Amino acid sequence: MTMAFASVLELRGVSRKFGGVPAVDGVNLSARAGTITGLIGPNGAGKTTVVNMVAGLLRLTEGQVLLDGTDVSRAEAAELAHAGVARTFQNIRLVPGATVLDNILAGFHRHEAAGFWPNVLGLRSARAEASAFRAEAERLLERFRMTQFAQHLAGNLSYGHQRRIEMMRALALRPKLLLLDEPVAGMNDVEAASLGEIFKEIAADNVAVLLIEHNIRLVSSICSYLYVLSSGRLISEGQPDAVLRDKTVIEAYLGA
Amino acid sequence: MISFLSSYQSLADQILIYSVLAMSQCLVMRAGLFSLAPTAFAGIGAYTMAVLTTAHGVNPVLAIVCGVMLATLVAAAMALATSRLRGVFQAVATLALVQVMVTVGLGWESVTRGALGINGIPKVATTGWLLLVVALATWLLWTIGRYSIGRAFDLIREDETVAVSLGISVMRYHRFAMILSGLLGGLAGALYAANSHAIQPSEFGFSMIVAGLTMAVLGGHKSVWGALLGAAILISLPELFRVFAEYRSVFQGVLLMLVIIFLPNGIVDSLLELAHERKVRRALPSGDGGNIDTKARAT
Amino acid sequence: MLLQQLLNGVVVGSVYAIFALGFTLLFGVNNILNMAHGSVFMWGAFAGLAAVTYFGPSFPLAVVVGMLAGGLLSVLLDIVAFRPLRRRKGADMSALLSSLGANLVLLSLAQNLSNTKVMRYPFGIFPIVNFQVFGLRIQLLQLVIPLICIVMVAALVFLLYRTGLGRRIRSVAFSESTSRLLGINSEWVNAQVFFMSGALAGLAGVLIGIAFNSVHYHMGEPFLLKAFVVIILGGLGSIPGALVAGVVIGTIETLTISYVSSAAADGITFAVLFLIILIRPTGLFGKASTVMRVQRQ
Numbered sequence: 001m002t003m004a005f006a007s008v009l010e011l012r013g014v015s016r017k018f019g020g021v022p023a024v025d026g027v028n029l030s031a032r033a034g035t036i037t038g039l040i041g042p043n044g045a046g047k048t049t050v051v052n053m054v055a056g057l058l059r060l061t062e063g064q065v066l067l068d069g070t071d072v073s074r075a076e077a078a079e080l081a082h083a084g085v086a087r088t089f090q091n092i093r094l095v096p097g098a099t100v101l102d103n104i105l106a107g108f109h110r111h112e113a114a115g116f117w118p119n120v121l122g123l124r125s126a127r128a129e130a131s132a133f134r135a136e137a138e139r140l141l142e143r144f145r146m147t148q149f150a151q152h153l154a155g156n157l158s159y160g161h162q163r164r165i166e167m168m169r170a171l172a173l174r175p176k177l178l179l180l181d182e183p184v185a186g187m188n189d190v191e192a193a194s195l196g197e198i199f200k201e202i203a204a205d206n207v208a209v210l211l212i213e214h215n216i217r218l219v220s221s222i223c224s225y226l227y228v229l230s231s232g233r234l235i236s237e238g239q240p241d242a243v244l245r246d247k248t249v250i251e252a253y254l255g256a
Numbered sequence: 257m258i259s260f261l262s263s264y265q266s267l268a269d270q271i272l273i274y275s276v277l278a279m280s281q282c283l284v285m286r287a288g289l290f291s292l293a294p295t296a297f298a299g300i301g302a303y304t305m306a307v308l309t310t311a312h313g314v315n316p317v318l319a320i321v322c323g324v325m326l327a328t329l330v331a332a333a334m335a336l337a338t339s340r341l342r343g344v345f346q347a348v349a350t351l352a353l354v355q356v357m358v359t360v361g362l363g364w365e366s367v368t369r370g371a372l373g374i375n376g377i378p379k380v381a382t383t384g385w386l387l388l389v390v391a392l393a394t395w396l397l398w399t400i401g402r403y404s405i406g407r408a409f410d411l412i413r414e415d416e417t418v419a420v421s422l423g424i425s426v427m428r429y430h431r432f433a434m435i436l437s438g439l440l441g442g443l444a445g446a447l448y449a450a451n452s453h454a455i456q457p458s459e460f461g462f463s464m465i466v467a468g469l470t471m472a473v474l475g476g477h478k479s480v481w482g483a484l485l486g487a488a489i490l491i492s493l494p495e496l497f498r499v500f501a502e503y504r505s506v507f508q509g510v511l512l513m514l515v516i517i518f519l520p521n522g523i524v525d526s527l528l529e530l531a532h533e534r535k536v537r538r539a540l541p542s543g544d545g546g547n548i549d550t551k552a553r554a555t
Numbered sequence: 556m557l558l559q560q561l562l563n564g565v566v567v568g569s570v571y572a573i574f575a576l577g578f579t580l581l582f583g584v585n586n587i588l589n590m591a592h593g594s595v596f597m598w599g600a601f602a603g604l605a606a607v608t609y610f611g612p613s614f615p616l617a618v619v620v621g622m623l624a625g626g627l628l629s630v631l632l633d634i635v636a637f638r639p640l641r642r643r644k645g646a647d648m649s650a651l652l653s654s655l656g657a658n659l660v661l662l663s664l665a666q667n668l669s670n671t672k673v674m675r676y677p678f679g680i681f682p683i684v685n686f687q688v689f690g691l692r693i694q695l696l697q698l699v700i701p702l703i704c705i706v707m708v709a710a711l712v713f714l715l716y717r718t719g720l721g722r723r724i725r726s727v728a729f730s731e732s733t734s735r736l737l738g739i740n741s742e743w744v745n746a747q748v749f750f751m752s753g754a755l756a757g758l759a760g761v762l763i764g765i766a767f768n769s770v771h772y773h774m775g776e777p778f779l780l781k782a783f784v785v786i787i788l789g790g791l792g793s794i795p796g797a798l799v800a801g802v803v804i805g806t807i808e809t810l811t812i813s814y815v816s817s818a819a820a821d822g823i824t825f826a827v828l829f830l831i832i833l834i835r836p837t838g839l840f841g842k843a844s845t846v847m848r849v850q851r852q
Contacts, residue, residue: 059851076850083421097416106407110423122399130403151536290648337833341846343647345836349781352828355780363818420849466655473652501665509659516653517639
């Protein structure tokens with residue numbers, strides 16, 4: 001099951017029932033820093049439910065979620081963000097009327113230390129902090145090759161660009177656990193691969209990445225460990241090559 | 257509707273005073289707080305100022321400060337009480353506050369003189385002072401909206417779930433918005449009393465709620481100039497339509513509907529967005545960084 | 556004496572309930588607070604009055620015309636003020652603001668057309684028959700009004716739960732997009748819901764116009780404000796809630812007016828509203844609200 005050294009994220013027997021019907025049933029899972037762990041499965045398997053339970057939007061019916069060994073099963077989403085958990089969403093959720101830069105800067109909220117009143121009054125400490133965040137945001141823009149879009153209104157950009165903005169916003173939080181919910185949905189293979197490279201870079205920065213995805217090619221190329229969920233239960237786990245050849249997994253996808 | 261065009265007030269004064277009310281409303285709208293309370297805060301500010309000066313001979317400027325402080329205190333209480341509410345419930349709770357204030361104004365006759373209202377309020381809020389106050393209020397709104405607070409407001413308004421998942425405490429920001437709206441609303445009310453010689457409870461009810469909302473919607477709630485423009489348009493409109501004086505309110509109602517339907521971000525915000533887009537498009541080099549995607553709008 | 560006031564309270568409360576029913580119906584189906592509901596009520600009262608002025612005093616005529624006028628006006632409101640906003644993000648707030656604008660228009664038009672006069676229904680519009688029961692003086696009208704209220708509630712419940720239209724309405728209330736996928740013409744359903752809501756408001760207007768012998772362009776506002784208290788107490792979107800809460804509020808108000816003062820009545824009504832919102836915002840029979848803060852579900 002879990003590895004010898006501690007995981008950033010650990011799920012133990014996590015279940016979620018909606019009126020007696022289990023959407024997620026007894027899931028055990030772990031994600032380590034510096035790796036990309038994949039969670040795959042046919043539609044309706046319960047993957048997003050798992051993410052929402054980890055991210056603080058859904059209650060657990062049973063089980064525990066541990067973050068660096070601490071039980072966070074009942075922590076609210078904001079607390080989790082402050083503990084270093086960042087996530088992206090299946091649908092794009094940006095502020096369309098704000099610039100790309102402003103959208104990204106929102107992600108730095110966790111690190112704001114200047115204090116309320118300095119911000120309100122525009123004191124030097126607040127301005128210095130604002131410049132520091134801006135510089136970091138600009139580095140992110142460079143990394144994602146979107147520097148020239150900094151001042152564009154996020155709502156006017158293409159789908160692929162909007163996905164990247166969401167990613168940058170999540171990274172602004174400087175997370176130790178990054179939950180990616182179908183981040184390359186609707187993208188072609190070239191684009192998905194290029195984002196995949198960025199995910200590998202992120203993981204290399206000692207971040208634990210949990211990747212929910214349907215794109216099997218991407219998953220097999222960047223994940224070091226896979227979990228397969230079907231009808232709320234884990235039906236397989238292990239190295240991608242082995243898992244993707246597992247008969248039960250293939251049946252689950254074909255039968256779904 | 258707005259029946260305050262008495263000989264005691266000039267148009268400019270009206271616009272300035274109402275712009276502060278509009279700022280209070282814009283602030284809460286920007287934060288995604290569905291509050292109709294600015295009118296209640298205005299009533300508190302106005303009556304506190306009026307009662308202190310007419311019945312207790314307090315220095316008018318001090319009375320204005322007291323009015324603002326009391327309104328802010330009530331706003332703080334409201335903020336705590338309503339911090340777990342959202343949407344419709346916030347609207348109804350704040351509407352209830354306005355009604356309670358009107359009822360107190362009408363019923364507490366020993367203090368407020370009931371439906372007759374209070375007369376003889378010293379007129380200290382002259383145009384010069386109003387300009388100064390409005391300038392300060394505008395600066396305050398601008399500086400608050402400039403950095404992280406403004407961004408947090410925008411995100412909370414747009415998508416509370418995302419805000420929360422980035423660690424933003426919605427409760428804290430909503431409370432702040434409510435308290436600050438109390439300060440601005442109370443200020444608007446106190447200035448109103450200090451400029452118009454007489455006030456009545458009925459002035460701080462439903463029609464003022466509608467006026468405040470109309471101004472905020474007209475101008476837009478993101479830019480600090482929205483409140484000023486909204487107030488300017490709303491107050492000047494009756495003057496332009498002198499001929500149709502009786503149908504003033506009809507025009508106001510129609511205007512509100514038209515703006516909501518066709519220009520929901522308000523005039524100033526829409527113009528600024530257009531200008532921003534033009535500027536950005538002009539600066540864009542050909543090609544878009546190597547990715548060819550199908551264009552899609554964020555939902 | 557107390558019993559007499561209780562009776563009055565029930566009568567007034569029944570009208571509150573009818574009015575609130577229309578209001579809560581719209582909320583339940585569309586999630587909107589129709590701030591123009593009070594004006595529809597007022598226009599219904601005027602329409603009934605106009606009808607009996609032209610065609611002679613007839614209670615059924617006033618009621619029918621009032622309901623028809625209210626219904627049609629409400630549908631017009633939907634087309635002009637609400638429909639353009641329906642698919643938008645943040646539709647609730649926009650709809651509220653739009654309805655505020657519409658309310659202002661309807662209010663001022665009525666003000667101008669009626670020259671701000673207080674009008675009355677012709678004497679004898681409703682037979683003045685009194686009963687003496689247990690020392691109480693009861694007018695026939697005071698029995699008829701609660702009866703009408705009960706009939707309306709029963710009819711609405713029957714419609715919603717036993718007819719095809721009712722099923723379609725509940726489907727749209729649950730999810731408009733899903734309903735459309737199922738082939739339901741949601742716009743037609745919405746129009747019918749708005750009609751029913753307006754008809755109820757118009758009915759309430761006629762009843763109040765007759766019961767209190769006054770029809771005035773400003774008669775809608777206090778009703779709208781009270782409707783808020785009623786639907787919050789009863790639960791947003793709940794029909795039994797509107798009925799129970801309407802009667803409760805009507806009774807509390809009447810008792811307060813006769814034993815304390817009418818100013819106190821308003822104050823108490825809104826204090827009640829505050830308490831409910833703070834303690835139990837979903838009210839007595841509240842529908843599961845979508846407007847709660849983000850927290851672990």
